[in-house]
Amino acid sequence: MPSDCITYQNSGYFSKLIVAYLDQKTELKSLYNRFPSVENFKDQIEEKNKNFPFENREILADALLNQYQKFAISETTSVNIQLLKNSNTFTITTGHQLNLFTGPLYFLYKIISVLNLTKELKTTYPENNFVPVYWMATEDHDFEEINYFNFNGKKIQWEKESKGPVGRLNTSGLHEVFEEFSNELGLGNNAKYLRDLFKKSYLEHDNLADATRYLANELFKNEGLVIIDGDDSKLKKLFVPYAKEELLHQTSFKKVNETIPLLSNYDVQVNPREINLFYIQDDLRERIIFENGFYKINNTSLSFSESEILTELENNPKNFSPNVILRTLYQEVILPNLCYIGGGGEIAYWLELKSNFEANNVPFPILLVRNSVLLVTEKQVSKLAKLNVNWEELFLKQKSLSDKKTKEFSKFTIDFSEQKAILEKQFEQLHQIALQTDKSFIGAVKAQEKKQIKGLENLEKRLLKAERQNHASKLERIFEVQNELFPGKSLQERNQNFSTFLKEIDNYESFLDKIATNLKPFEQKFAIITL
Template sequence: MPSDCISFQSSGYFTPLITDYLNQKENLKPLYNRFPTLENFKQQALEKQHNYNSDFRNVLVNALQQQYVGFNISNSTKQNIELLNKDNTFTITTGHQLNLFTGPLYFLYKIVSTINLSRQLTETYPEYNFVPVYWMATEDHDFDEINYFNFKEKKISWNRESSGPVGRLSTLGLEAVLEVFEKELGPGNNAAWLKELFRETYIKHSNLTDATRYLANRLFGDTGLVIVDGDSSSLKKLFTPHVKEELLHQTSHTKVAETAHLLKDYNIQVNPREINLFYIEDNIRERIILQDGTYYVNNTEIKFSEAEILALLESNPEKFSPNVIMRPLYEEVILPNLCYIGGGGELAYWLELKTYFESAGVTFPILLLRNSVLLTTQKQADKLDKLNLTWGDIFMKQQELVTKKTQEFSELGLDFSEQKKFLKQQFAKLYDMAAKTDATFTGAVKAQELKQLKGLENLEKKLLRAEKKNHADKLERITELQNELFPGRSLQERKANFSQFYLEFDGKLTEKLFADLKPLEQEFNIVVL
């Protein structure tokens, strides 16, 4: 049986920035507070306890209790909400968009990582309480990113017009989506459970925020997961000093720009705007723009003087929505949080923010790359063995994998490196001869060398093509297996929805994930179901 995990760094699916972060390269150390090791959480807790405004705890608990009104929640979730009133309670947080029916698989992996880390920390540091939190991205407005999920080979979409924060969006029209989904599911008890889950989630809740809270609570509520909606007047009231600072001084833009030189060798994930705030109403989420002392709401007729916008902030803080640059600060001001768990793209923009956090006097959290998983059947794992493949092989780019296996299968020497080396040695002697006789011959020698090397390369390619044909049957089985595990030659976790695997594996998916995923080990897990 092949190894059941490979390192993130060797998977080939993470950017240089993230692999360098995982390798703790010196040039990136100024961009984060503490690296995610079990030992570092003790110091992180002490620092956060010192810097976090304990008066916020009661406001947070009251807001959460209000958000859960009308929902059946587990005793463990109730207890965790109440524990947030205690000074020795901290959160471990992940965030995600309100994707239809959870969207891609990694939604589950984020939350399982968060819950498992909270459990591990509770065992290690019993003097503290650790609460897993899912922060819903209710104020996002990119509806096209969340209005579908893939079930097997079919894209199931919710087609409608949308404006404003997606969390406030009505769920009207999802009956038609359920009809399409039901036809794809077919018969059986597991299919019936998925139909019921979709119906209870989207048909019986009036907006996308409540629907997503219900869904996440059904899937994970028994673990004590606490679900937070940041689109809250009482929570935003706590954040108003930072919003005021942004409106008057545009601090986030200045501080994030200071970090840019430390990331000059990488692709910048997000670029800050002058003001990193949106103005929101039920059907509006537009940027706030400052021009000549007046604050304009982009694409509308709404505008404010400085005095007017500060008065609005005081009376209606819920009308101000932090963008991707300011939302991390909002989360860390509101929550007694120690660690943010996210994907590579998320961690990339968090790594731009430490200087901004320092200027705001807010503790920068530990950043942890979420667990990644490749789900496979025992039958697929057995095929890997029979084809003499490793999991490292199956993560390779397909053309590279085919070439590698062809070279292994062939009894011929398909690598002409030795011949090329010998040829270069011979031409080195010719260069010496040309230099001693007539230097003008050097150009002719160079041209002949390139011609001969090109000829060898062409022979090498022709031989490789011929051997691929000779071993076509084995190579086809290899590529078929890889295509099953990497749909569209992309990571399974970015394409497939959990429902496909819930159906296939008799409802055991989350149970297996909780057993197998270890958040601090920095490995791409292969989970055999």
């Protein structure tokens, strides 16, 4: 098959806002700091270096070492944590929810994008160090979004009640999930590896944060990945001044609402609350609401005066959790970060936040859309080649693909544009005659022209339908492959779990290597990788 290029802009799977961002539309330039290019990192390094307190580095490294206490980590990761103490070391970060067994494939693509970018930056700026970071979204509460993964078309789900931050959730009930997954695995190439990986991650750790750390560390243990949990007292302490600003002045609410009108031509991803902080305990995650002079914890009887909540913030910063609006600021306060790598939805909400960073005197990171991938088997490639379908066509919606291939397969030209043009020319003469007669005749000519054009369009549709039926068998074979590669008519990377694909290769390392080799951090196109 031809190796045609499918850009994100032409794929049909990215929002209008992200397409405009990738095209560097003028109206969006005030919403980001620097567009992602290897050259622009020079100024980003200088800006972050001038605005990141050196003392924060020691606190960050100590917090990370404490978080890793119970885990065996590679020498590369250990060195990277120590390097964070140096003023010439910076991070490249992605974040993700604690999806069961990594969830969809793009979890891997996010981290690989980060790893590849750190390597490219090290080549370009050898005097600096670049540490890849995965930020675990341990303080999220959307358990229904993360409690399952899809394997071979089956939903493997963890049934459990969850009220507080998901990272603190205990792993009880996952033994049953393991048994179900184990039975589904059967005797495939990597069945033992996958069973052991799931078992050691989820059955040998007490909470979801530790289980996810173990899993991500195992998958990328040789790459120096540093995994961070923001649900940490030492790190939250660094964020206290910003949380105080939020409680007293609601700065983020004001600044983000000033930005939203600049996005009037696009869908807004998130809307700010008056206070963008939660109050959290092990089984509690509720919004902080300012009402009648008191700070109330939503859906509880808890209430604080101004002095009481500021004392609570100072003494127990871990009880305060930023929501989506402020989590980004928290990340950039505690990390010497240069760039955030995320999916289209994430970049969309980051584009609302720059003015809030400026108000808090925190440098806004470079925003890079993560790499996207379509994994295919040799068998699928062979089928598509025989059917004469290229990759660009495969990304079309099924109706458009059906129409295009039907016209291509047909012996006839299923396009009556020429006939319509002839008809319109004939009616031009009638219009000239009509202008010289009664006005009612003009209306009759227009109505007749419209009727006959409509008649040609209907004939065209009927011919297309008839030809579609004539070529139904061939079209079905095309749709069969498309449905395999775009399950649920969605992107494979948003639906499938990595475990489904391990049966196509010898081992996990070769799977990762093949993906990493084919991804380039600054390329704005889908990578199509044959397993």
